[in-house]
Amino acid sequence: MPRHILFTGALAVSLLSGCSFQGESHVKASSPGELSAPVAKKIPHEMTIHGDTRVDNYYWMRDDARQDPDVIAHLNQENAYADQVLAHTEPMQAKLFDEIKGRIVKDDASVPVKKGSYFYSSEVEGDNEYRTYVRAKDFAGTDKTVILDVNALAKGHEFYSVGQLSVSPNENLLAYGEDTLSRRVYTIQVKDLTTGEYLDDKIEGASSSIVWQNDNQAFYYIKKDPQTLLGYQVYRHRLGTPQSADTLIYEETDTSYYTGLSKSKDGEQIFIWHSSTETSGVSLVDPNDPNATAQVFYPRETGIEYGVAKRGEWYYIYTNYQAVNFRLMKVHQSERDDRSQWQDVIAPNDKVQLVDFTLFDNHLVYEQRENGLPRTTVRNLTTGEEYQLSFNDSAYASYLTGNAEMDNSAVRVYYTSLTTPHTYYEFDLASGKREMLKQTQVLGDFNPDNYQSERVMITARDGAQVPVSLVYRKDRFKKDGTNPLYQYGYGSYGSTMTPMFSTTRLSLLDRGFVYAIAHIRGSEMLGRPWYEDGKKLNKKNTFNDFIDVTKALTEQGYGDKDKVFAVGRSAGGLLMGAIINQAPELYLGVAAHVPFVDIVTTMLDESIPLTTNEYDEWGNPNDKTYYEYMLSYSPYDNVTAQDYPNLLVTTGLHDSQVQYFEPMKWVAKLRELKTDNHTLVFKTDMEAGHGGASGRFKRIKEDALEYAFFLDLLDKQGK
Structure with missing residues (x-):
């Protein structure tokens, strides 16, 4: 508030x-x-x-x-x-x-992630508002040391946010961005982790993305346009020199593109990401060359999206080239600019969307979504054998996370559902054996057995089947049209609001609310075509779907037609504005956040x-x-x-x-x-x-x- x-x-x-x-x-x-x-x-x-x-x-x-x-x-x-x-x-x-x-839980910590010689994590204590970032030589944190205390940095600021933390290859320097105005424009600072002192280097007007050169003497960052706040220039900053002396490595001249930075898992390649809504590409920078320039991986083409990951001498390419729901291909580094040499790793499938993937020394793990439901598959890259990871819920959200190194023997997955708190698992890549690393503790009298989730399909006015995720407390719900209904929606940019757990939401469920996520067109819940059918000249499908879901849920007894509440944020706020112009009589109350x-x-x-x-x-x-x-x-x-x-x-x-x-x-x-x-x-x-x-x-x-x-x-x- x-x-x-x-x-x-x-x-x-x-x-x-x-x-x-x-x-x-x-x-x-x-x-x-x-x-x-x-x-x-x-x-x-x-x-x-x-x-x-x-x-x-x-x-x-x-x-x-x-x-x-x-x-x-x-x-x-x-x-x-x-x-x-x-x-x-x-x-x-x-x-x-x-x-x-x-x-x-007042005292809480994230699951440590191994990167180089250390396991990195963050923790929060007592009534502190912000996290403290730490590292240790082992997973248990027996020799844990603080690398950044955000609570101390935030003192005296009404708003304070730390962007990406980037540790140098020799693990002695920490670069990070701080934003004290909430404009997502960062000032980059550099801290010596061996002494705790700050270097004189300070970069103004940047994004939060920072990638180190491998000699520990320079890092790359993105400069933002002060008017549009668009990150468009990639610079190399050499330590000990003023920002005015930084070297421009890449400049995006097309203002319809965002610019991003990352580094390959093996540390041997820097990626400059170029992304617009319908077109994307990558440029490469050699982190071992202090005078490196940016080299295009493959020329951008209107309507073609691609991103890359590196494994040895091979690049793996995630792309929608001749694949409406994306495919995974690979190419040897010597032939990357010849698309005829790109080979299928995961072939395109019009009914199954390829969502994400991560590479290890001998394994590929990839996520797909079919009919709105996720599945995660492990493939042995030597034998080609595959198996799927197993979970408990019929409808859930899962994401690959914390897999920072190529030689990991296990893959880490974040998992949740509308009734299952945030959970982190590791699956042994060879055997598939599952180990729970952490599940968020919910204090009080929370019992997941008290709550029920459902997934229903609603027929929209044009016949489209709209998925809806529902959750309610069993002893507070009767399917007789008497419960208050809280309906959330977004429906833009292909962003998919997956069925995730919320401790905050329990305050509504315990008071008899039915909580519904309408997976309307404009998201990618049902694949890329679901997104295409809710953008540009199809945008009204987004609004119609939301309204039709409201009508159907009340008609089917999930909510009282006189007790319906709708909520949306940002582009979801546009959704709120549209539905109250079109069908204001359906909603008792509406919350539009940053609309x-x-x-x-x-x-x-x-x-x-x-x-x-x-x-x-x-x-x-x-x-x-x-x-x-x-x-x-x-x-x-x-x-x-x-x-x-x-x-x-x-x-x-x-x-x-x-x-x-x-x-x-x-x-x-x-x-x-x-x-x-x-x-x-x-x-x-x-x-x-x-x-x-x-x-x-x-x-x-x-x-x-x-x-x-x-x-x-x-x-x-x-x-």
């Missing part, structure tokens, strides 16, 4: 009394005894393209510097109003916070961070066809004079992904046009960005706020 905003002096008087300063946003007058909602000033701003003129009365709310007095004043007014409206829920928020926090709701204006403005990267996702509105289609569903442009559900909207002033002014404008327009008396509150964390508050317990406050908001609506409905 955003930090509480305190007001003093004249401004406080004006806010609480409903007065305003001339020409500024003001507080809407209301009946005696009623709270006052802020009303924003209107300054018409015309935007014309394709012969169509839109008038945006709240365009003035955009301030890239985030210092405009009128903007800050209005955000403060909204925060003050939200605090007033939600004041009576503070006891419930506090109860939920304590309840959720009470399930969390992307002003899609047309944003996608027409290339100065806004990430815009050009999104053309392959949403379409380019400079093309009239895409403009008209996007305009037909844009949440902000389609706000009308109608009743809307009760709404909780949140954002962060420093959000680098969805700028704060999108939800700010949206709320202002909703206040102007909505015809109901339902609650609409807008909370801005004046210190945070897209990911919300930093710190493990601060984040719980945001969840407690949302849950209390919904529970209060149920309580009012009961009265």
Whole structure:
């Protein structure tokens, strides 16, 4: 939850009394005894393209510097109003916070991962908000030493985040990025792990990706554009020299691409990743050459995606070349630029999606998804023999993780389900024998046998079968349409919301909620075609699927049609905005967190961070066809004079992904046009960005706020 905003002096008087300063946003007058909602000033701003003129009365709310007095004043007014409206829920928020926090083990540690001579892990103690990073010579941590204490670094900062930690090949130096503004722009520091002292080297305006040269004398990093926040230049920094002397290794001139950095498992290759929504590629840098230049692995082709991993003299290539659901190929390093020499390792399958893979000295482990269900296979690369890893649940999420070295004898897998806490297994590569390394402990009276998960298929209006993951508490659920329903969705970028466990969610399930994840089109739950059918000119399928799931779940008795709540974040916030324009009557309450709701204006403005990267996702509105289609569903442009559900909207002033002014404008327009008396509150964390508050317990406050908001609506409905 955003930090509480305190007001003093004249401004406080004006806010609480409903007065305003001339020409500024003001507080809407209301009946005696009623709270006052802020009303924003209107300054018409015309935007014309394709012969169509839109008038945006709240365009003035955009301030890239985030210092405009009128903007800050209005955000403060909204925060003050939200605090007033939600004041009576503070006891419930506090109860939920304590309840959720009470399930969390205060002293906890991650599973150590071996890299070089050390096992690396992180731990958290007591009421500390942040983790401490440690390493030891053995898995048990008998000689454990601290390499970075984030709690100490975060002191004095309202927001603090550490990016990727990168240890030099000789294991004596640690480079990491820190972000104190929540804009995902990092300052890279270098710490000497033998002395604990910091080097004078400091890199400003970078991403969090850092890769060392093998002589320990230099590292590679990505510089970000200060306006678009797009990482686009790869530099080599030599220790002991100023940033101004760094060598430019690669510059991405196409603003529709993201740039990434990593190193091969054997440490003998640096990868520069080039990725847009529909096209990707790789360049190679030799970490053994202090004067290395970037060499293209294989030229980029529109619509073709590929990524690579290295095993000896062979490269393994994950690609969608002639494979809608991706395939795995390999090529000898001497023939990488001749695609006719690429050989199939895992052939393409239109019904089975290849999701991920990892390589070992003598084994390949790969993940696939069929009909939305995952499976993991181990292949002996000498004999070709295969076996599948076995798990307990019928529907679950699993990911390859922590497999940092080629000579590991076991593969590590993260596993969870809607009823199974986060679990880490190791499977012996030779025998398949499974060992549990850790399962997250849930304090209190949690018993997984008290909860039931289901996977159902819902028929959408066009006949498509939409998977839905459900979980509820057995003794609180009756399939008679009386339970409150919490429906979550995302549905963009091919991102798949897998059925994962949540200790926070238990507070809803224990109060009788049915929790549903709608795996709508725009995700890749049913493979790559499922994603393609929910993007660009098919985007409305995403919204229709979510609405159709809501209707079906209530018709089938999973939820009360008068007690439905919907939640989405970021692009899922766009989903929320679209569904409440189209079918507001279906939802009692909606939470839209950092919502992307002003899609047309944003996608027409290339100065806004990430815009050009999104053309392959949403379409380019400079093309009239895409403009008209996007305009037909844009949440902000389609706000009308109608009743809307009760709404909780949140954002962060420093959000680098969805700028704060999108939800700010949206709320202002909703206040102007909505015809109901339902609650609409807008909370801005004046210190945070897209990911919300930093710190493990601060984040719980945001969840407690949302849950209390919904529970209060149920309580009012009961009265």
